[in-house]
Amino acid sequence: MRPPRLNPLFATVRALKGVGPKVEGLLTKLVAPGHQNAHARVIDLLWHLPTGLIDRALTPNIATAKVGEIATLEVTVAEHRPGGGRRGGRAPYKVLVEDDSGGAFDLVYFNADPNYLKRLLPVGSRRLVSGQLEAYDGWLQMPHPDHVVAVDGAGNLPLLEPTYPLTTGLSNTVLRKAIGEALPQLPALPEWNDAEFLAKHAWPTFGEAITRLHEPKSDADLSLTSPARLRLAYDELLANQLALAVIRQRLTKRAGRSLVASGKFRKAILANLPFELTGAQMRSLAEIDADLKTPHRMLRLLQGDVGSGKTVVALLAMVNAVEAGVQTALMAPTELLARQHLQTISPLAESAGLRVAILTGRERGREREEILTALQDGKIDILIGTHALFQEAIAFRDLGLVVIDEQHRFGVHQRLALQAKGTGSGAELLVMTATPIPRTLLLTGYGDMDASRLDEKPPGRKPVATRTVPLDRLDEVVAGITRAVSQGSQVYWVCPLVAESEMLDLAAAEERYAALKKHFGAKVGLVHGRLAAKEKDRVMAAFAAGDIAVLVSTTVIEVGVDIPNASIMIIEHAERFGLAQLHQLRGRVGRGAKESSCVLLYRQPLSDTARERLNVLRRTEDGFVIAEEDLRLRGGGEVLGTRQSGMPAFRIARLPEDQTLLQTARDTARLILARDPELKGKNAEPLRLLLYLFERDDAIKLMRAG
Numbered sequence: 001m002r003p004p005r006l007n008p009l010f011a012t013v014r015a016l017k018g019v020g021p022k023v024e025g026l027l028t029k030l031v032a033p034g035h036q037n038a039h040a041r042v043i044d045l046l047w048h049l050p051t052g053l054i055d056r057a058l059t060p061n062i063a064t065a066k067v068g069e070i071a072t073l074e075v076t077v078a079e080h081r082p083g084g085g086r087r088g089g090r091a092p093y094k095v096l097v098e099d100d101s102g103g104a105f106d107l108v109y110f111n112a113d114p115n116y117l118k119r120l121l122p123v124g125s126r127r128l129v130s131g132q133l134e135a136y137d138g139w140l141q142m143p144h145p146d147h148v149v150a151v152d153g154a155g156n157l158p159l160l161e162p163t164y165p166l167t168t169g170l171s172n173t174v175l176r177k178a179i180g181e182a183l184p185q186l187p188a189l190p191e192w193n194d195a196e197f198l199a200k201h202a203w204p205t206f207g208e209a210i211t212r213l214h215e216p217k218s219d220a221d222l223s224l225t226s227p228a229r230l231r232l233a234y235d236e237l238l239a240n241q242l243a244l245a246v247i248r249q250r251l252t253k254r255a256g257r258s259l260v261a262s263g264k265f266r267k268a269i270l271a272n273l274p275f276e277l278t279g280a281q282m283r284s285l286a287e288i289d290a291d292l293k294t295p296h297r298m299l300r301l302l303q304g305d306v307g308s309g310k311t312v313v314a315l316l317a318m319v320n321a322v323e324a325g326v327q328t329a330l331m332a333p334t335e336l337l338a339r340q341h342l343q344t345i346s347p348l349a350e351s352a353g354l355r356v357a358i359l360t361g362r363e364r365g366r367e368r369e370e371i372l373t374a375l376q377d378g379k380i381d382i383l384i385g386t387h388a389l390f391q392e393a394i395a396f397r398d399l400g401l402v403v404i405d406e407q408h409r410f411g412v413h414q415r416l417a418l419q420a421k422g423t424g425s426g427a428e429l430l431v432m433t434a435t436p437i438p439r440t441l442l443l444t445g446y447g448d449m450d451a452s453r454l455d456e457k458p459p460g461r462k463p464v465a466t467r468t469v470p471l472d473r474l475d476e477v478v479a480g481i482t483r484a485v486s487q488g489s490q491v492y493w494v495c496p497l498v499a500e501s502e503m504l505d506l507a508a509a510e511e512r513y514a515a516l517k518k519h520f521g522a523k524v525g526l527v528h529g530r531l532a533a534k535e536k537d538r539v540m541a542a543f544a545a546g547d548i549a550v551l552v553s554t555t556v557i558e559v560g561v562d563i564p565n566a567s568i569m570i571i572e573h574a575e576r577f578g579l580a581q582l583h584q585l586r587g588r589v590g591r592g593a594k595e596s597s598c599v600l601l602y603r604q605p606l607s608d609t610a611r612e613r614l615n616v617l618r619r620t621e622d623g624f625v626i627a628e629e630d631l632r633l634r635g636g637g638e639v640l641g642t643r644q645s646g647m648p649a650f651r652i653a654r655l656p657e658d659q660t661l662l663q664t665a666r667d668t669a670r671l672i673l674a675r676d677p678e679l680k681g682k683n684a685e686p687l688r689l690l691l692y693l694f695e696r697d698d699a700i701k702l703m704r705a706g
């Protein structure tokens, strides 16, 4: 349970004075978007930091004030000139103000209540006004001043005003007021960082840091290097690393076992492979073997670009485990991929005498019962399935190794769920991802795991010629693929993610399908996520057999599909995809003997960043390089599309900028757990608060579960 003293921070913003339903809605849109039925909470508001600072120090007088800048002036109200006349036209209401320097200008109001303005600015009164000075028709004016206060009420005018990212309908003033109400909700918290460490960096306390960021004294306070921001970024990274360290500790605590094999199955399979393993495959296998041999549990991530040959590594690892006497499971993210794995794996495994089965939502009734019984009796050595298998109570006789494929949809939370379920809880774990992850992000998302990299492609891969083409030259592209198809080529045509809604994606793909059908007739097929499994398989089989030449799809083909004869990849609205995703899609081609190409269709105009991003793809096919570039161009939070990647999003920390802090946080987290594995010692309470504060408290639940 969350410590009660943090409760005020996790209350909805409605608890704050002055925040009604309307403002709550706006705040939610601003600081907690994308969540269904979400309510902005006080803490969300506190994490929302200003990005600018307006200096409202008094400008000496009107004569010296600069056009185009924020001015704060002491003025006398000279005259009201209501705009629009009697019929209420569009002319604004103007209030002429002046000062002793001989200067004068108009305060300009559109759609304002005249009575309100008369009360605010009585003729002859002295006022402090602050806002942007502009020139209009050779005359000075200040449209909608930010502040108007009586001279003796100067205390109400902020001398330094932080400005926040806003949303339509929400003003900086209203947001600041809400944040002003939120700040006092911060309880006094005990320090979780080492006193010496804090002193060395001259960092403030947590409470001081948050307050300083919302009440900055200078631009320096808002910079990436301000001690206040660094402190909070560090705290956030420490919470992240501590949670991962707890997960690692829990997952490895239940002693695995030593799986030792002579390699006889492996040898049999290698003899049947039509190729030699690459150096990277052999290196990764050696790392896996070493893990399996130790009595500790393996927790290893196998990173390898599309086509780098992860499947065979997984298979060779599994057969050694089987030889050592246990069962193994391979989980794929989709049904399609599970079936493809079955096709690759079963002939090889069966030639070595191993028993392979598949279990997905499609195996039902008696067939399913038989598989379940065989599993329980230990008559299946390798079970291939989808993630859904984890959701069920499936009993193995002795599950010793779990391989999870294409894990970028399978985040820390799912790893925790996997552990909690007990399915495979004693099993060694190998996770494979086709999304190369930049080194810094690897630490924040997978800091609990060891990592192997397949950074070498199998020989004989031809480079994929990549071009960017504006959508208005679609006709040329269609003409080009018509020629290629007449010479026996096969084409993937990927339609983009139009919206959050699958229905809309589908509509776009169906439209393209209909248009291409006019050119290619029965040689064009359509596959998407809504298709019944049987139908999907039928279309994919027809494409694999060459009966379909052009396969239109939504991004369902993104992961894993292997059809070597397909040599052309068209990606529509490429500018809407993430770089990693484009790279992965492109990896579907260039697998066969043919020269391959990839056309990135984009809609004009393209922003500079978008252009640069597409150019990265033209320049290189190295997934690790692309991932680092993507991080540089887009910033950590967005690189992998947090929601689908399972990579954690940070409120304050920024990567790669904060990577030094990250390293320190990682070392500290490990040290903390080494000293106090249960987080029960006398210094543990503050650290638990930290985990709750940054909502990394899954780790605490895990500790309780034992």
Ligand code: ADP
Pocket: 275, 276, 277, 278, 281, 304, 305, 306, 307, 308, 309, 310, 311, 312, 434, 458, 459, 560, 562
């Ligand atoms: P991914 O890493 O994307 O899962 P796969 O395991 O599907 O890659 O391998 C892609 C293709 O490369 C498969 O057809 C596989 O048989 C082939 N392959 C794997 N390793 C090698 C190798 N060392 N030499 C040649 N081809 C290989």
Ligand code: MG
Pocket: 310, 311, 405, 560
């Ligand atoms: Mg694969």
